[in-house]
Amino acid sequence: MDERTLPRNLVDAGTTPVERMYFAWNDALSRNDAAGLLALYAKDAWLESPLVPHLLGIDRGYLHGHEELRPLFDLVASRKPPARQYFRTGYLTDGKRLIWEYPRDAGRGEQMDFVEVMDLNDDGLIQRHCVYWGWFGVRVLQRDQYHREWGA
Numbered sequence: 001m002d003e004r005t006l007p008r009n010l011v012d013a014g015t016t017p018v019e020r021m022y023f024a025w026n027d028a029l030s031r032n033d034a035a036g037l038l039a040l041y042a043k044d045a046w047l048e049s050p051l052v053p054h055l056l057g058i059d060r061g062y063l064h065g066h067e068e069l070r071p072l073f074d075l076v077a078s079r080k081p082p083a084r085q086y087f088r089t090g091y092l093t094d095g096k097r098l099i100w101e102y103p104r105d106a107g108r109g110e111q112m113d114f115v116e117v118m119d120l121n122d123d124g125l126i127q128r129h130c131v132y133w134g135w136f137g138v139r140v141l142q143r144d145q146y147h148r149e150w151g152a
Contacts, residue, residue: 017124
């Protein structure tokens with residue numbers, strides 16, 4: 001199955017909270033929908049990523065709660081570099097934790113490489129989200145490509 005060609009109703013129609021989150025999170029991010037992305041997180045969620053200090057200019061790599069997450073999601077919606085693509089091949093889960101990879105080699109060129117790890121709460125919302133970056137993605141940060149507006 002090629003997720004890039006999924007109809008919108010399938011993106012919204014996952015059968016389990018984990019499956020719904022796998023499609024809904026990627027969908028909101030790829031459409032630069034900062035509000036939709038925020039709605040997928042619990043009010044007191046934690047997010048950890050090297051992008052946090054890079055974009056927000058703070059000395060820590062984590063955020064807690066909607067008030068801290070919102071500014072990051074707004075910036076990401078307008079400043080994602082072209083190398084930030086959305087090719088994935090599936091996910092792993094134990095029913096509460098959701099893990100997937102955006103591999104560097106996307107089959108038609110390179111994309112930023114990440115591993116996304118999310119813990120979902122009992123309501124099916126993201127409670128904890130850690131993003132682990134690969135060397136290609138880190139190079140995008142080193143080149144400061146996230147500070148340019150790309151026209152979301």
